Amino acid sequence: MKRRTLLTSVGSLAATSAVAVGTGAFTSVSADRAVSVEIADDSSALLMFDPGLKSSTNDAFASYEDGQLVLDFDETDAGGQGVNHDAVSQFDQVFKLVNRGTQAVNIWFEHDLPGVTFYRFDPDSNSLDGPSNAKIGLAAGGHMKIGVEIDTTASGAGDVSSLSGTVTIHASAESPT
């Protein structure tokens, strides 16, 4: 009699333990999943840079090198070799920026190039330099024609014979400031 009771009790214990453990918690899991990314040249990127503009001859200063946009203010067909010392040179519509994403984005430029301003329409009231100048809402599929102003008056009659550096072009669906 006593034995049968014991068996029954053991059986019940086993049953309750199983219930206590089976809550579904885990401490860690690692699961590999496929992510596919395609990287494109500037001519096909989501933020696309186009150095060819039908409306402008200043696109002579923009080109692709190894698929990337490069701006180079040097030789022209007319025999010019570069910008004047001690002068302000303004180039409208050097390249086009196209938003090939699906959201409207704010555009602004960031760089350390002395005397250089990136702009749309005109450098004084439409500079694109710095997050406070971000232009709101370049719509998905929209484009912006970018001009460059180069002011060499600060370095005067000419100890500096060239400028070289990079510009970072920012596009963001969020407000940059």
Next chain:
Amino acid sequence: MKRRTLVAGLGSLSASIHLAVGSGAFTSVSAERRVEVDIEGDNDAFLGLKQLGGGTDTIYGRSVEGGPSEQVAFSFPGSGELSENPDLGLGTDSVYEFDRDSGESDDTAPTEGLLRITNQGTQPVEVYSKHKTDSELEIELYDVTDPDETALRDDLPTLRIGGNIDVGFRIRTFGADVDEFDETLTIVAKAPDK
């Protein structure tokens, strides 16, 4: 039976994750790109400025055809004449027109013009000068081939790409005292309709 159903379930899950990622939207991007700028002397720059004629150097050197490419500068009277005769100067209350370099005065076929402005850029441009000064002097440029010698700023000439214009200087001294003046003349080339 139960096991086969489970395997089929996993297959469908992977498929839908892949579709969800391929949307093409970005929230932000930053792209770093190269910029190179060449800075040139007046001879070779996009706004080509060359001194014409065989006169002597000014303190900035001399920007001449085929020669060193400095920054153009002008002296009235010419610096060569001043070194021989330091008291020489323009008369008061007068209008002077200078259309050739003093170094050309002995030449039987003198070069006309003091400054050649050449459009070595990428767009046709209108050219003229601006003179901001605290003095009473008035300085303007005119086309030496224009018989009326109209100031450029009063009738803007357009230079095609590669085109040039040879100019002389007109200086009015009305109200100016006997003195030496260091003036700045701003030469402007601007695409029409800007």
